[in-house]
Amino acid sequence: MKLYFVTGNKEKFREVKHILEGFDVEQLDIDLPELQGEPADIVKEKAKLAAEKTGKSVFVEDTSLCFNALGGLPGPYVKDFIKKIGIKGLYELASKYPDVGAVAVCSIGYCEPGKKPLVFQGRIKGKIVSPRGDTRFQWDQILMPEGYDITFSEMSMEDKNKISHRKLAFEEFRKWLEKM
């Protein structure tokens, strides 16, 4: 069975194709609305829309950064926060609260046409620190995973990909696909 990953990002597609080696995965670059809500509901609804629109078995991915002090927000809206107040502003926001704990969540929504969408998630706990490391990956600069004294941005790509929320989510997805 062919699976379609809805993303405009070729880099991300290559990474995911690698994690899902052995499965027939193709990129599908279609315009879908960005939705509000809980991370799991966002990807469910988005996968459903994509399956309806294309008639294919599709999956979508979304990443959230959830501050403990803000009840899980900015969550899926973290991209907007970075756009409006920057990475430094995001760090400053977290640092105004006594609890700087955060969770990074990767959510995958999978949907076959006419069926109910499924969700697979990966989470990693950490804390928000002042920006450091490679600036390419946005909030990787301010997230220090639990048990580490460096941020995601300061890790090698290889080390990060061993523990990351995205890796964990795609492993769940892969396990489910293997059982099917």
Add this chain to the structure above:
Amino acid sequence: MKLYFVTGNKEKFREVKHILEGFDVEQLDIDLPELQGEPADIVKEKAKLAAEKTGKSVFVEDTSLCFNALGGLPGPYVKDFIKKIGIKGLYELASKYPDVGAVAVCSIGYCEPGKKPLVFQGRIKGKIVSPRGDTRFQWDQILMPEGYDITFSEMSMEDKNKISHRKLAFEEFRKWLEKM
């Protein structure tokens, strides 16, 4: 021409029907995804989806609370913030910054089938204060409009409706409709 206001809220429908007296307005209670993005883009996209889905001339409305200190956020995500940290938490968030200024924005998206959507907006500036007044209208309790020493929640409905962002937005919409 018949216009359809997409809302599940009967109270809001009645209020808007009153503001648009003289026009043939009906309520349309359909499920549309809540979208992310800039307030103007959210209602444009939503109106377009509704017009495509129903084949009717439709309008939708969305309200944002934009903090100066957060570059306009939480903006359209204010409902999520209230759900997660409450009205008091929203006030506390604003009060951690030296600038407690905010803007309330009402955005109306209007779309006729097959045409480009239009946007009408109303704004009122104010500042965020600790919650006071009638608790029915969510963040009305913490928004003190410029030139006033009471919050929206402490005003009579009549007084609020003379100056509110929603009133201003629907007046713009009404003016446009009258020219058509």
